[in-house]
Amino acid sequence: MKKLVIASILTATLTAGAALAASHGADPVATRKNGMQGVGLAMGTLAGMAKGEVPFNDKSALAALKLMNYVASTFDQHFPEGSDMAANTTASPKIWEDMDGFKAAVAKLQMDTAAAIEAAPASAEALGPILGSVGGNCKSCHEAFRVKN
């Protein structure tokens, strides 16, 4: 069971990563959506382990953090001028009004995930503070730069 869970998490992670890589440079809206879905999946993996719903596994924890770090490393490149007008985007016009602020928010996610990878959490307890620092980025960026339509 444990192996199955880990395998499925890793497969999903790799699939999300592959989807991201495949769509890279194609449709920017689809690319950033895939990216955010990967981040959500990774957060879910880490939160599940922190809460004890999924057994802790250091390799999948690290994979989840690496996926978030990878998405953050390129995320702000997928917001060309005009892509705020796409029919299916929840990107706020504020991204283009304050591109520097947006890039700083993305850079912060990259930094926080890099620090967490460096820390290499070895237990479910160690994930708590990491979820706080990394997870806080979701909310602060969505507060300023996302609009639900």
Added chain:
Amino acid sequence: MIRKLLAAALLLGVAALAIFWWLTIPATLSEQQRASLVEGDAAAGEAVFWAGGCGSCHAEKSAKGDAKKLLGGGHRLDTPAGVFVTPNISPDPETGIGSWSLEDFANAMWNGVSPGGRHYYPSFPYASYIRMTGEDLSNLFAYLKTLEPVSRANEPHELPLPLKLHRGIGLWKLAFLDGAPVMTDIGEEETLLRGRYLVEGPGHCGECHTPRTVFGFGGMDKSRWLGGGAAPEGDGKIPNITPHEKGLGGWSAGEIAGYLESGFTPEFDSVGGSMVSVQENMAKLTKEDRAAIAAYLKAIPAVGD
């Protein structure tokens, strides 16, 4: 003949004006309201402060942590009716509400009337606060008095001319201000009643999550209670939070309470926009209160398209 007609028209006009004036007289506290006020307990008032979300509009935009307790106002609410600039409700005696009595405060919160006897615009959600208990209002007022005074003079709202005639708000109140519970058939279970109080009263969730009648200028549409709609302020849409499949139908009560605590949806998307500030207030409530809100949201009728 024409003279008589003119005289009659003039008389009618004066009568109509007098009736309008009489209908729109700003309220004072009723005997019942006055009698329900108590000696305030500031410590108990902090929980009311977070439930009511005062800091989300009266502190600086996106204020975090203790900055949310600096209630100098100045937050601009950009609505289809115009721009409302929130006032200073810090205990500063010159520019805030430091010189107000508890009765002044209660008349503002319940009846939407200023100490000087003017109607407040319903952008101040007294249409929800009218359901708050006298005890909660008294405790909240005592708590607000303990916060740091902020010296910042109020700015006028930026509204088109017809809406500047604030006396007309009296008519809006006659039509839409109602202190009765919205969900009358929710049963007697204590958790649900507590949830109803928090959501319909201090939490004032319906002010954004319920569409309004009369092209968005009326009261909250009780037939589509919490069914979502266009954002009353800023861009985008406000989600449906009823148990409909397009709302929170797929969420368990535990997931709703968890979202209010952590800011994460069951799929690990996160809270965003102006709800971030609200969620951070909700995170300061007790677990039991978040569970009560969640239970209420699961118990109300589903609203579809």
